[in-house]
Amino acid sequence: MGVQATNLVLALLVVAFISFRGAESRKARLLDSFEYSAINCRAHTASLTDFGGVGDGTTSNTKAFKDAIDHLSQFASDGGSQLFVPAGKWLTGSFSLTSHFTLYLHKDAVLLASQDMQEWPVMKPLPSYGRGRDAAAGRYSSLIFGTNLTDVIITGNNGTIDGQGAFWWQNFHKGKLKYTRPYLIEIMFSNSIQISNLTLLNSPSWNVHPVYSSDILVQGITIIAPITSPNTDGINPDSCTNTKIEDCYIVSGDDCVAVKSGWDEYGIAFGMPTKQLVIRRLTCISPYSATIALGSEMSGGIEDVRAEDITAIHTESGIRIKTAVGRGGYVKDIYVKRMTMHTMKWVFWMTGNYGSHADKNYDPNALPVIQGINYRDMVADNVTMAARLEGIAGDPFKEICISNVTIGMAPKAKKVPMDLHRYRGDDERGNSTTMWHATGPRA
Ligand SMILES: *[C@@H]1O[C@H](CO)[C@@H](O)[C@H](O)[C@H]1NC(C)=O
Ligand SMILES: *[C@@H]1O[C@H](CO)[C@@H](O)[C@H](O)[C@H]1NC(C)=O
Ligand SMILES: *[C@@H]1O[C@H](CO)[C@@H](O)[C@H](O)[C@H]1NC(C)=O
Ligand SMILES: *[C@@H]1O[C@H](CO)[C@@H](O)[C@H](O)[C@H]1NC(C)=O
Ligand SMILES: *[C@@H]1O[C@H](CO)[C@@H](O)[C@H](O)[C@H]1NC(C)=O
Ligand SMILES: *[C@@H]1O[C@H](CO)[C@@H](O)[C@H](O)[C@H]1NC(C)=O
Numbered sequence: 001m002g003v004q005a006t007n008l009v010l011a012l013l014v015v016a017f018i019s020f021r022g023a024e025s026r027k028a029r030l031l032d033s034f035e036y037s038a039i040n041c042r043a044h045t046a047s048l049t050d051f052g053g054v055g056d057g058t059t060s061n062t063k064a065f066k067d068a069i070d071h072l073s074q075f076a077s078d079g080g081s082q083l084f085v086p087a088g089k090w091l092t093g094s095f096s097l098t099s100h101f102t103l104y105l106h107k108d109a110v111l112l113a114s115q116d117m118q119e120w121p122v123m124k125p126l127p128s129y130g131r132g133r134d135a136a137a138g139r140y141s142s143l144i145f146g147t148n149l150t151d152v153i154i155t156g157n158n159g160t161i162d163g164q165g166a167f168w169w170q171n172f173h174k175g176k177l178k179y180t181r182p183y184l185i186e187i188m189f190s191n192s193i194q195i196s197n198l199t200l201l202n203s204p205s206w207n208v209h210p211v212y213s214s215d216i217l218v219q220g221i222t223i224i225a226p227i228t229s230p231n232t233d234g235i236n237p238d239s240c241t242n243t244k245i246e247d248c249y250i251v252s253g254d255d256c257v258a259v260k261s262g263w264d265e266y267g268i269a270f271g272m273p274t275k276q277l278v279i280r281r282l283t284c285i286s287p288y289s290a291t292i293a294l295g296s297e298m299s300g301g302i303e304d305v306r307a308e309d310i311t312a313i314h315t316e317s318g319i320r321i322k323t324a325v326g327r328g329g330y331v332k333d334i335y336v337k338r339m340t341m342h343t344m345k346w347v348f349w350m351t352g353n354y355g356s357h358a359d360k361n362y363d364p365n366a367l368p369v370i371q372g373i374n375y376r377d378m379v380a381d382n383v384t385m386a387a388r389l390e391g392i393a394g395d396p397f398k399e400i401c402i403s404n405v406t407i408g409m410a411p412k413a414k415k416v417p418m419d420l421h422r423y424r425g426d427d428e429r430g431n432s433t434t435m436w437h438a439t440g441p442r443a
Contacts, residue, residue, distance in 0.1 A: 042102055043079020046072060047086060055088020057112060062119050065095035073098035080151065085109040085159065093119020094182065097146035097154075105159025105198065113143050113163045113184075113204070122179050126188075126211065128239055128262030128270035128300060130358045132180030133231075134172060134205075139180035142209065149190040158222070160199045161185075168204035169229050181205035181231070191215045201225070206233040207252075212272060214241040221248045227287050229253035234284075236260055239272035239300050245279045255293040256284035256315070259302050261329065264362040267299025268328040274300070279307040284315055291315045292336070296322035296354040298368065299329040305336075312341040317349040318380065321370060324354040325392060326362030330369035341380035347407055348375065352392035370397035381408035387418045 046068055047053075053064035065083075072081035080100030087108035093116065097103065105111070114120075120140040125131045132139040143163065146152055161184055168181045181204040187193050189212045196219040200207045207223050210216045218235055225232035234250035237243045238260040250256040261267060261274045284291040291312040294302050312318055318341050321331055341347060350370070370391070380386075386407045391397045 042075075042082040042100070044072065044075040044081040045084060046081070047084045048090065049086060053085075053090060055086065055090050055109075057089030057091060059091060060093065060114060060116070060119065061090045062093040062095060062114065065092055069095065069098050069101070072101060076100045085111070085156075092143070094121060094141045094143055094145055096141075097144065097149060097152055097187075099149045100151045101149075102153040102155065103144070104153075105156030105161075107157035107159055109156065109159040111143070111159075111161045113161075113165075113182075115164060115167045120182055125180075126262075128212075128267045128272065129297065130263060130266030134177055134180040137179055140182040142183040142186035144185045146186075146190055146193075147188040149187065149193075151192045152187065152190065153194045153196070154185060154198065155194065155196045156198050158197055158199055158220075160201060162201040163203040165202040165204045165225065165229060165232065172230055183207065183209045185209065186211065187216075188212050193217070194219070196220050198222075199224070202229070203232050205231045206236050206254075206258075208235045209238060210236075210240050210243065211238040212240070216240060216243040218243070218245045219247055221250075223248065223250040223252060223256075225252045227251065227253055227285070233258045237274050237277055238262075238297075239270070240274050240277070242276045243274075243278070245277075245282065247281045249283045251285040253288065254286065255290045255320075256282065256286050257291070258293045259305060260295065260297045261300030261302055263297040263358045264299055264326050264328075264366070266358055267297060268363075268366060270300055272300045273303055273329075274305075275303045277305045279305070279310065281309045282307070283311045283313065285313045286315045288316055290317045290320035290349070291339075291341075292318070293320045293322060294331050294334065296324065296327070296351075296356060298323055298331055299327050299366075301329045302331045303333050305334045307336045308338050310336070310339040312339065312344060314343045315341070316345050318344060318347045318378070319375065320346075320349040320351070321373070321397075322351045322354045323368040323370065323392075324352065324356070325364055325395075326357055326366050327368045328363070328366035330371065331373070332369065332371045334372065335374045337375070337377045339375075339378040339380075341378070341383070343382040343410075344380065345384045346386075346388045347378070347380045347383055347405070348387040348389065348402065350389045350391065350397060352390050352395070352397070367392060367395040369395075371399050373397070373400045375401070375405065376403045378405045380406070382410045383407050383413065384410055385414045385418070389418075
């Protein structure tokens with residue numbers, strides 16, 4: 001067999017705008033700074049069936065969830081409460097959680113997202129985005145929604161939440177949606193949140209979206225959506241502080257983890273970064289997207305991100321930084337180590353001309369700062385191109401350190417294993433111009 005697998009060893013790559021700085025000492029400091037206080041058991045508990053819930057897969061339980069949670073909310077300052085969802089198929093529209101509260105799904109409980117539009121209240125766009133992402137006017141509230149809460153757990157013995165997304169994907173493709181598709185779980189302006197031990201299927205759009213929140217643990221989540229489904233991102237920490245994502249398995253049509261912090265002038269004005277984020281033991285399959293994406297909405301800044309023990313089985317890219325002129329903000333102090341990757345186009349991908357703006361009013365002088373990006377101890381095989389790094393002219397991406405990375409090229413790999421471009425900073429309004437081009441070591 002004429003398979004020409006090439007082993008390309010990138011041992012501390014330092015090219016032009018790339019330099020090294022003391023990564024290790026910072027890393028140690030980050031490791032110590034994460035603490036997740038135990039969340040108490042709940043003094044009060046109830047079952048969805050106590051509030052008229054019917055688990056037959058066809059009766060709507062939206063009102064049962066509302067009545068149950070309204071009732072249980074009175075115990076917030078009296079030991080908290082738990083709502084138990086027994087085995088069964090529980091059709092429901094969007095419902096909202098309360099504080100000091102656990103939603104617990106039996107292992108054979110399946111929440112089925114309703115396809116009746118009356119069951120999905122419409123909300124204003126997020127302030128850091130300025131508009132809905134699919135449709136400017138607004139957004140359907142997520143299936144499980146919470147805002148201004150503290151101490152919330154959504155868990156189960158691997159119970160299931162099925163978004164029945166095909167309905168939404170088709171309407172999205174046909175341009176029939178008046179508002180932005182709902183997410184499966186969205187928690188805003190909250191703290192002390194755990195989302196654990198659940199299976200999430202076929203989300204209409206993003207799966208788990210903590211936004212403007214802190215002290216979040218996402219653990220033991222299986223997320224599955226067709227690899228061609230639109231925008232079915234796995235977990236999107238967005239303007240959040242102190243988030244830990246652990247032991248998750250994600251197959252999806254978009255980025256497995258997408259770290260965000262608002263869009264262009266809206267994100268800059270809101271000014272809330274995502275920081276202190278740990279991602280560990282993630283397995284990702286997403287042939288058309290990234291294992292971990294930073295951006296493209298990063299206008300509030302992204303900093304102190306540490307990812308380790310990541311497995312990508314078939315993805316378009318390993319780590320991708322996406323940004324554009326007009327974003328402002330920053331992506332800095334990113335540490336990724338111990339990634340194992342099979343079959344991908346670009347292990348490392350940075351895109352400075354991502355485009356896609358909230359509106360035309362973005363500031364062309366708002367340039368993102370990309371700095372302190374550290375990748376080490378990684379192995380990849382069957383790779384088309386090791387790196388594709390495209391910066392922004394006049395706004396160099398700095399302090400990029402790639403070390404101890406072994407990349408096995410695919411039989412049909414590009415002749416140029418690395419492509420380092422810098423573009424003029426005028427993105428889609430002008431023409432991208434390659435300022436310079438360098439190639440890595442040849443096979
Ligand atoms: C939730 O908190 C945010 C930020 O503190 C505040 O602006 C908003 O009014 C609060 N919303 C509700 C419903 O209390
Ligand atoms: C949870 O369920 C999913 C889907 O059935 C399965 O793939 C996964 O292995 C289960 N996880 C655990 C920890 O049992
Ligand atoms: C998830 O389930 C595992 C195994 O049953 C358990 O050890 C772990 O504590 C659970 N995680 C959370 C955060 O509830
Ligand atoms: C290089 O990375 C591999 C894992 O990909 C690891 O086993 C090895 O210890 C690393 N070498 C050094 C010198 O850190
Ligand atoms: C290598 O990647 C190609 C796609 O680029 C895929 O078709 C092929 O099955 C992969 N080979 C292996 C051994 O995984
Ligand atoms: C982009 O390229 C086109 C065709 O080459 C040219 O007509 C146009 O003036 C260019 N625009 C800018 C902003 O450079």
